[in-house]
Amino acid sequence: MKSKDSTRGGAKAATTRGNGTVTLEMVAQAAGVSPSTVSRILNGTAVVNELKKQAVDDAIARLGFVPNPMARGLAGGRTLSIGVVTQAIDSPFYGAALRGIEDELDPAGYSPLYVSGHWNAAAEARCIEVLRSRRVDGIVVLTGRLTDQALKTCAKSLPVVVTGRSLKAPGLFSLNFDNCEGGRLATQHLIDLGHRRIAFISGDPEHPDAAERLRGYTLALESAGISFDPALVVPGEYHEVSGLLAVDRLIEARQGFTAIFAANDQMAFGAALGLTRRSLRVPDDVSLVGFDDLPTSMYAIPPLSTVHQPAYELGRLAAQAMLQLLAGDKPIVEVPLPRLIARESSRRLRG
Amino acid sequence: MKSKDSTRGGAKAATTRGNGTVTLEMVAQAAGVSPSTVSRILNGTAVVNELKKQAVDDAIARLGFVPNPMARGLAGGRTLSIGVVTQAIDSPFYGAALRGIEDELDPAGYSPLYVSGHWNAAAEARCIEVLRSRRVDGIVVLTGRLTDQALKTCAKSLPVVVTGRSLKAPGLFSLNFDNCEGGRLATQHLIDLGHRRIAFISGDPEHPDAAERLRGYTLALESAGISFDPALVVPGEYHEVSGLLAVDRLIEARQGFTAIFAANDQMAFGAALGLTRRSLRVPDDVSLVGFDDLPTSMYAIPPLSTVHQPAYELGRLAAQAMLQLLAGDKPIVEVPLPRLIARESSRRLRG
DNA sequence: CTGAAAGCGCTTACAG
DNA sequence: CTGAAAGCGCTTACAG
Numbered sequence: 001m002k003s004k005d006s007t008r009g010g011a012k013a014a015t016t017r018g019n020g021t022v023t024l025e026m027v028a029q030a031a032g033v034s035p036s037t038v039s040r041i042l043n044g045t046a047v048v049n050e051l052k053k054q055a056v057d058d059a060i061a062r063l064g065f066v067p068n069p070m071a072r073g074l075a076g077g078r079t080l081s082i083g084v085v086t087q088a089i090d091s092p093f094y095g096a097a098l099r100g101i102e103d104e105l106d107p108a109g110y111s112p113l114y115v116s117g118h119w120n121a122a123a124e125a126r127c128i129e130v131l132r133s134r135r136v137d138g139i140v141v142l143t144g145r146l147t148d149q150a151l152k153t154c155a156k157s158l159p160v161v162v163t164g165r166s167l168k169a170p171g172l173f174s175l176n177f178d179n180c181e182g183g184r185l186a187t188q189h190l191i192d193l194g195h196r197r198i199a200f201i202s203g204d205p206e207h208p209d210a211a212e213r214l215r216g217y218t219l220a221l222e223s224a225g226i227s228f229d230p231a232l233v234v235p236g237e238y239h240e241v242s243g244l245l246a247v248d249r250l251i252e253a254r255q256g257f258t259a260i261f262a263a264n265d266q267m268a269f270g271a272a273l274g275l276t277r278r279s280l281r282v283p284d285d286v287s288l289v290g291f292d293d294l295p296t297s298m299y300a301i302p303p304l305s306t307v308h309q310p311a312y313e314l315g316r317l318a319a320q321a322m323l324q325l326l327a328g329d330k331p332i333v334e335v336p337l338p339r340l341i342a343r344e345s346s347r348r349l350r351g
Numbered sequence: 352m353k354s355k356d357s358t359r360g361g362a363k364a365a366t367t368r369g370n371g372t373v374t375l376e377m378v379a380q381a382a383g384v385s386p387s388t389v390s391r392i393l394n395g396t397a398v399v400n401e402l403k404k405q406a407v408d409d410a411i412a413r414l415g416f417v418p419n420p421m422a423r424g425l426a427g428g429r430t431l432s433i434g435v436v437t438q439a440i441d442s443p444f445y446g447a448a449l450r451g452i453e454d455e456l457d458p459a460g461y462s463p464l465y466v467s468g469h470w471n472a473a474a475e476a477r478c479i480e481v482l483r484s485r486r487v488d489g490i491v492v493l494t495g496r497l498t499d500q501a502l503k504t505c506a507k508s509l510p511v512v513v514t515g516r517s518l519k520a521p522g523l524f525s526l527n528f529d530n531c532e533g534g535r536l537a538t539q540h541l542i543d544l545g546h547r548r549i550a551f552i553s554g555d556p557e558h559p560d561a562a563e564r565l566r567g568y569t570l571a572l573e574s575a576g577i578s579f580d581p582a583l584v585v586p587g588e589y590h591e592v593s594g595l596l597a598v599d600r601l602i603e604a605r606q607g608f609t610a611i612f613a614a615n616d617q618m619a620f621g622a623a624l625g626l627t628r629r630s631l632r633v634p635d636d637v638s639l640v641g642f643d644d645l646p647t648s649m650y651a652i653p654p655l656s657t658v659h660q661p662a663y664e665l666g667r668l669a670a671q672a673m674l675q676l677l678a679g680d681k682p683i684v685e686v687p688l689p690r691l692i693a694r695e696s697s698r699r700l701r702g
Numbered sequence: 703c704t705g706a707a708a709g710c711g712c713t714t715a716c717a718g
Numbered sequence: 719c720t721g722a723a724a725g726c727g728c729t730t731a732c733a734g
Contacts, residue, residue, distance in 0.1 A: 023711055034721045039713055048719065066484040070430060071711030073421040074726045089453065090446025092647075099441045102467065111485065114465060116453065133417040134462065240650040269650045276652055296443075299591040299620045301627055301652045374727055385705045390729055400703065422727030425710045 022065045030059040042067060073135065081111045082322055083131030083139040085146075087119050092266070092294045093311055097142055097163075100315025108323050110137070121145040128154055138322050142315075143209060159325040161318050165208045173321045173331045177314060179209045182307040182338035183216020186261050186289045189305070189340050191224045194349035195259040195287060199232045201246040201271060203263040210238075213263045213291060231255050236267045243270025244277075251278055258286060258349055265290035265297045265306055272300065272345070287346040302344035310336050373416045381410040393418060424486065432462045433673055434482030434490040436497075438470050443617070443645045444662055448493055448514075451666025459674050461488070472496040479505055489673050493666075494560060510676040512669050516559045524672045524682045528665060530560045533658040533689035534567020537612050537640045540656065540691050542575045545700035546610040546638060550583045552597040552622060554614040561589075564614045564642060582606050587618045594621025595628075602629055609637060609700050616641035616648045616657055623651065623696070638697040653695035661687050 024042075028035040033052050040046045041056050059065070073079040084101055086094045101112050113136055117124035124146050131139055139154065143164035154160055155172035167174040190198050200217045203210030218228050234249050236242030243262055247270075250257060262268035268290030272282050282288050282302060290297060290306035297304040313336055321331035375393075379386040384403050391397045392407050410416070424430040435452055437445045452463050464487055468475035475497050482490055490505065494515035505511055506523035518525040541549050551568045554561030569579050585600050587593030594613055598621075601608060613619035619641030623633050633639050633653060641648060641657035648655040664687060672682035 021711090024713095025711075035712080036714080036721060037719090040720085043713080045713085046719075052720090068425070068711050069485055070421045070424040071726090072713080074419070074425055074710090074728085075712040075714080077713090077726075079421060088450070089440075090443075090450045090646075092441075092443055092446075095441030095443075095446055099439070099467065102440065102465075111464065111481075113462065114453075116450065130462075134420055240647065244650070266647075269647065273650050273652055273654070295441075296591065296617075296620065296647065299595070299624050301624055303624070372727090375729095376727075386728080387705060387730080388703090391704085394729080396729085398703070403704090419727050422710090423729080425712085425726090426728040426730080428710075428729085 021068075022063045024065070024067065027056065027059045027063060027065045030063060031055040078137045079135050080109055081113050081134070081136050082319070083127075083134070083136035084112045084114050085117050085124055085127045085131070085139065085141045085144060086114055087117050087142065087144060089114055089116050092296065093264075093292055093309075094142060096295070096311035097315035097318075100312040100317075101140065101319040102315075104316045104319035104323070110323070112140075112319075117144050119145060121147070125150065132158070138326055140318050140322055142318070143207075145207065159322060161322045161325065161331075163314060163318055171325070173325055175314070175318055175321060175333060175335060177209070177309060177335055178338055179212035180216040180219070182291060182309065183213035183261075183263075184220045185216070185338055185340045186291060186307050187217045187220035188224075189342060190259045190261060190287060190289060190346065191220060191226070193259070193287060193346060196226050197229075197232065197255075197257040197259070198226075199234065199246075199250050199255065199257040199260045201234050201236045201243055201260060201262040201267050203236060203238045203267075205235070210263055217261060229255075232257060236263065238264050238266060240266050240270035240273075243267035243272075244274040245270075247271045247274030247278070259288070259346070260286060261289045261291075263291055265292045265294045265304060268297075268304055268306070268345075269300060272304075282345050283347040287349070289346050293341055298343065300345070305343045305346040306341050307338050308341050309338065372419075373414045375416070375418065378407065378410045378414060378416045381414060382406040429488045430486050431460055432464050432485070432487050433670070434478075434485065434487035435463045435465045436468050436475055436478045436482070436490065436492045436495060437465055438468050438493065438495060440465055440467050443647065444615070444643055444660075445493060447646070447662035448666035448669075451663040451668075452491065452670040453666075455667045455670035455674070461674070463491075463670075468495050470496060472498070476501065483509070489677055491669050491673055493669070494558075496558065510673060512673045512676065512682075514665060514669055522676070524676055526665070526669055526672060526684060526686060528560070528660060528686055529689055530563035531567040531570070533642060533660065534564035534612075534614075535571045536567070536689055536691045537642060537658050538568045538571035539575075540693060541610045541612060541638060541640060541697065542571060542577070544610070544638060544697060547577050548580075548583065548606075548608040549577075549610045549612055550585065550597075550601050550606065550608040552585050552587045552594055552611060552613040552618050554587060554589045554618075556586070561614055568612060580606075583608060587614065589615050589617060591617050591621035591624075594618035594623075595625040596621075598622045598625030598629070610639070610697070611637060612640045612642075614642055616643040616645045616655060619648075619655055619657070619696075620651060623655075633696050634698040638700070640691075640697050644692055649694065651696070656694045656697040657692055658689050659692050660689065 024038050025035050028038045038056050115127040117127050124144050138159040141162040152169040155169050160172045163175045166176045202214050205211050221228050234246040236246050262271050280286050290304050293306045293308040317333045321333050324331040375389050376386050379389045389407050466478040468478050475495050489510040492513040503520040506520050511523045513525045517527045553565050556562050585597040587597050613622050631637050641655050644657045644659040668684045672684050675682040
């Protein structure tokens with residue numbers, strides 16, 4: 001009796017569901033209560049008699065009942081899943097952030113759904129569509145190139161948390177790392193070491209965080225009374241090869257420089273290789289500072305001086321903010337301040 | 352008329368769903384057909400009259416209908432999502448594989464659901480549970496420490512694709528990169544360069560792929576008539592710090608060696624730093640070869656010689672195999688052969 | 703080829 | 719505090 005083995009879907013390949021499936025209804029029956037009661041206990045939606053609760057908990061354990069998230073989603077209007085728009089799931093930087101999100105969401109019963117925007121506004125817009133069609137309960141956007149307006153619009157129908165910019169709107173929470181201060185710190189470090197001709201390999205200035213790092217660079221220069229030389233600023237795209245190319249340009253343009261600040265570690269790695277290729281030693285001939293502090297940066301040769309960006313922590317905080325938004329609270333999270341990690345790629349300018 | 356604004360779920364925070372939702376039923380009505388027909392067109396489940404199809408397609412476009420995956424899942428017994436058990440979502444190696452999976456699954460309408468096992472059998476078992484409770488249609492396991500038995504059991508109720516081992520079972524497909532051959536290639540490369548005292552920094556030998564790489568190492572040695580010296584094999588754990596420590600051990604044990612083969616690139620990076628710290632130059636004093644060919648390895652200083660492992664491609668293939676399994680077909684995929692990428696960290700032993 | 707109907711497994715007003 | 723009932727938006731045998 002009670003054969004739950006539906007005949008349909010049988011041909012649907014190895015996707016055997018059937019048999020083993022324990023439903024809430026079965027639990028209710030086993031515990032001698034109504035499905036409603038089981039549901040209420042499951043969700044803590046109402047106070048129920050302690051004895052019944054006991055019986056239900058027993059039945060759940062005994063039968064090994066696991067609620068079906070799809071049924072839950074359909075009936076309850078939520079999926080317990082959070083969309084995460086990331087730029088590249090295989091980026092060394094974002095990887096840590098994703099882990100942070102995962103670690104924070106998991107205990108709350110939510111699952112992340114990752115989609116990659118590939119640093120492309122159109123692709124990101126498509127990501128949002130995919131996530132909406134999957135009916136996620138909220139969306140976390142890690143930096144990216146979506147316009148502020150697009151995010152605000154999205155936030156009208158769904159809670160949104162975005163990192164890498166400062167934005168206020170209903171249903172929207174933004175969480176900004178102080179990239180400007182980070183850029184200032186890195187540059188100041190080099191200035192403190194006696195450098196005055198400091199090249200800057202920038203990220204795409206269209207990107208808020210890249211622009212901010214550049215601003216930090218100019219700020220530090222300014223406060224040290226060093227005049228800004230546009231010839232020392234070379235554009236890059238946050239990849240190793242950008243750093244390599246930038247060094248070539250810098251050297252070929254015969255710009256004298258004794259130090260380089262690269263707007264991220266990956267470009268710093270490329271720059272280090274470029275310098276080596278030109279027989280310039282780091283840090284003996286040129287000091288080098290990066291930004292991000294990737295897990296691998298401490299193992300670079302030489303270990304890279306950089307600005308630590310707490311990617312994992314930022315992921316956790318973003319997820320935390322999302323959970324608060326979902327709970328109807330106004331998120332309060334404190335983003336760690338940037339700090340400089342001086343390692344071996346930077347040294348005092350020799351007189 | 353037709354107010355779809357359900358009163359329930361209203362207090363559920365910003366999770367506004369309501370209003371905008373276009374349902375299949377609305378499409379059917381707009382097109383003047385039954386919901387069944389719309390469904391059939393959507394799924395290509397049966398041949399329908401061309402005119403009706405036209406009308407339905409129109410209605411879908413006009414209303415901007417997007418099927419609700421949860422309803423679909425509940426009714427159809429599948430979720431169109433594939434669980435992916437990865438070891439660390441932020442690993443440089445697995446990141447590329449995940450992207451491959453994503454790229455392959457996406458056009459087929461499936462979404463990946465990532466969970467991290469952290470190189471821990473118990474955690475991986477939990478991952479499987481999470482995925483089952485989410486009712487994924489299939490599970491892709493990237494390497495990992497689950498026992499063969501556990502995988503086979505899992506495959507009884509769900510199609511499973513696993514990388515990093517060779518295993519045959521109903522509902523299970525395995526996809527193995529030839530780690531042994533890769534290990535042999537790396538070692539042979541060093542032998543060809545004249546090295547005979549070749550140290551090996553291994554991964555955890557409990558792990559099939561690590562064990563295979565070691566086997567490749569011994570094979571190459573053997574065929575070159577070099578006797579295997581256990582003192583030259585140091586255990587590592589696939590992380591940079593393992594490589595660093597291994598070099599320390601090797602040097603302190605006063606094992607003469609002119610080359611090192613590290614079982615993965617991350618350990619090779621650590622080893623390179625360790626050597627540098629001891630004032631040993633790569634490749635002038637010690638040749639170094641890694642395994643994996645991470646995206647960053649070509650930018651290491653010096654650029655790392657290594658065995659290329661097509662992580663992205665492997666991800667795609669695994670996903671492809673899963674799609675075939677889901678379609679009820681026997682997967683046929685061809686795994687690329689390992690190939691050696693000789694860069695600048697290895698050189699001929701000087702007479 | 704195509705409808706009407708039942709059902710997937712839950713949740714939630716609605717009445718007690 | 720707790721049931722009975724309706725409904726979430728689809729899919730799929732079952733009959734035409």
